Amino acid sequence: MVMSNVLEDLEAVSLKLQESSISRFEQVCRDRQKGGIERIVRNHTLTQNEAAKACGVVANTFKKYYEEMLEKGLIEPVIVEKPKKLFSLSQMHAIMDYMEIPKWSDSHNYTHVINVQNQKGGTGKSTLSVSVSAALALPLHNRMRTLIIDLDPQGSLRNFLAPQIESDTDLLSAVDIMLGDEEEGVYSEYIESGHSHEDILKSSIQESHIPNLHILPAFTDDERFSSNAWMSYAETGEFNHVKYLKEKIIDVIREDYDCIIIDTGPQINPLVWSAQYACNGMLVPVTPHQLDWSSTSAFLRNLPAQIKKNLPNQGENIKWLKVAITNFNPLKDSQIANTIRTDLGLGSLMMANDSLSSIAFESAAKNYCTVLDIRKVEKLCPDKPLQDAQTSIEAFTRELTAILGLVEHQSNNGSL
Numbered sequence: 001m002v003m004s005n006v007l008e009d010l011e012a013v014s015l016k017l018q019e020s021s022i023s024r025f026e027q028v029c030r031d032r033q034k035g036g037i038e039r040i041v042r043n044h045t046l047t048q049n050e051a052a053k054a055c056g057v058v059a060n061t062f063k064k065y066y067e068e069m070l071e072k073g074l075i076e077p078v079i080v081e082k083p084k085k086l087f088s089l090s091q092m093h094a095i096m097d098y099m100e101i102p103k104w105s106d107s108h109n110y111t112h113v114i115n116v117q118n119q120k121g122g123t124g125k126s127t128l129s130v131s132v133s134a135a136l137a138l139p140l141h142n143r144m145r146t147l148i149i150d151l152d153p154q155g156s157l158r159n160f161l162a163p164q165i166e167s168d169t170d171l172l173s174a175v176d177i178m179l180g181d182e183e184e185g186v187y188s189e190y191i192e193s194g195h196s197h198e199d200i201l202k203s204s205i206q207e208s209h210i211p212n213l214h215i216l217p218a219f220t221d222d223e224r225f226s227s228n229a230w231m232s233y234a235e236t237g238e239f240n241h242v243k244y245l246k247e248k249i250i251d252v253i254r255e256d257y258d259c260i261i262i263d264t265g266p267q268i269n270p271l272v273w274s275a276q277y278a279c280n281g282m283l284v285p286v287t288p289h290q291l292d293w294s295s296t297s298a299f300l301r302n303l304p305a306q307i308k309k310n311l312p313n314q315g316e317n318i319k320w321l322k323v324a325i326t327n328f329n330p331l332k333d334s335q336i337a338n339t340i341r342t343d344l345g346l347g348s349l350m351m352a353n354d355s356l357s358s359i360a361f362e363s364a365a366k367n368y369c370t371v372l373d374i375r376k377v378e379k380l381c382p383d384k385p386l387q388d389a390q391t392s393i394e395a396f397t398r399e400l401t402a403i404l405g406l407v408e409h410q411s412n413n414g415s416l
């Protein structure tokens with residue numbers, strides 16, 4: 001009797017929670033729309049002089065290209081906020097492609113697949129995944145084609161990118177696609193009506209406010225993946241499900257992306273193993289607090305044995321691993337951060353740059369965006385924490401980009 005009341009209460013609350021999450025999102029959207037152009041798009045616009053500089057030409061030459069594209073109907077007219085013309089990221093991409101300005105994929109032929117993982121909860125995995133993905137995608141000189149795969153059934157990435165996903169019940173998650181026609185459901189219906197696996201996958205990948213940053217979402221019922229995998233193991237003695245992320249998703253779209261980041265939940269289970277099997281590098285965020293470091297060091301100690309035991313290829317695919325200190329407050333956390341660095345040896349397992357602790361990350365999550373999408377004038381959080389958050393994520397991502405360059409170089413030379 002008591003129990004059924006609890007469940008009824010919970011059911012009533014769950015409806016309310018759903019409604020309040022949708023109305024919070026609608027409120028943020030309304031706020032963003034004030035002033036005619038969506039603020040998150042406006043924040044990334046460039047003036048004509050900035051746009052010309054980004055393209056490496058003088059303003060008049062840039063203007064000529066833009067007008068030529070307008071005449072040919074290849075671009076929408078830019079936003080005018082008198083006296084300025086504002087070029088959005090999508091327009092910049094179109095113009096730079098038209099001008100044949102090289103991007104990352106023109107000189108690199110390697111898709112980096114990075115699994116952000118730590119069995120310990122709340123260490124900043126999702127925050128780091130989404131912030132770094134935006135920082136990789138934003139620089140116009142690279143226009144790095146980036147995909148973020150949410151493999152955590154909590155689906156936290158929707159709090160930063162493409163939150164409209166929340167209200168679209170027909171969308172497929174990575175797990176829906178991985179399980180495919182093993183089960184009845186939307187995927188099987190699409191296949192029966194003649195769509196190919198590749199088409200279903202590509203149309204499940206959602207765009208974000210950054211044109212070259214895409215997202216494949218997660219939903220709470222993705223939890224079923226692990227029980228399906230165990231059941232299949234019990235029947236066949238094989239752990240085929242662990243291969244699904246690589247074979248049914250990554251390999252199908254590998255050529256469309258320069259970097260794929262997979263955010264996993266705080267567990268060790270077949271879904272997480274599938275990310276380990278699909279990746280070629282791992283980032284392990286750790287918060288510099290004693291208990292967090294104790295759990296993370298236990299996780300790291302067990303990782304080699306766990307990978308050898310659970311991955312069909314014993315982890316041969318994993319070429320690099322870096323531990324990243326997140327949520328770092330230099331005034332409070334230096335001692336434990338030093339312990340982490342010392343425990344891991346001075347060497348190659350640590351990222352030199354940290355993600356600083358800043359309330360801007362919380363402000364970004366509240367506004368369904370990343371810290372790199374916020375501008376000081378919006379007053380969504382105080383200037384100094386915003387500046388700290390942006391600077392630390394950009395420095396972290398520069399270091400990561402250098403690592404990716406090195407990994408690719410070594411792989412092309414056969415030394416990996």
Ligand SMILES: Nc1ncnc2c1ncn2[C@@H]1O[C@H](COP(=O)(O)OP(=O)(O)OP(=O)(O)O)[C@@H](O)[C@H]1O
Pocket residue numbers: 120121122123124125126127128152154156264265266326327328355356357358359361362365
């Ligand atoms: N650099 C940071 N500065 C301040 N707060 C942060 C920072 N990074 C993460 N946080 C906060 O820490 C909390 C946990 O972060 P997050 O959800 O990214 O962790 P997680 O490892 O993905 O969690 P889970 O294990 O549940 O998936 C969030 O409230 C987030 O806003």
Ligand SMILES: [Mg+2]
Pocket residue numbers: 125126127152156263264265
């Ligand atoms: Mg998370």
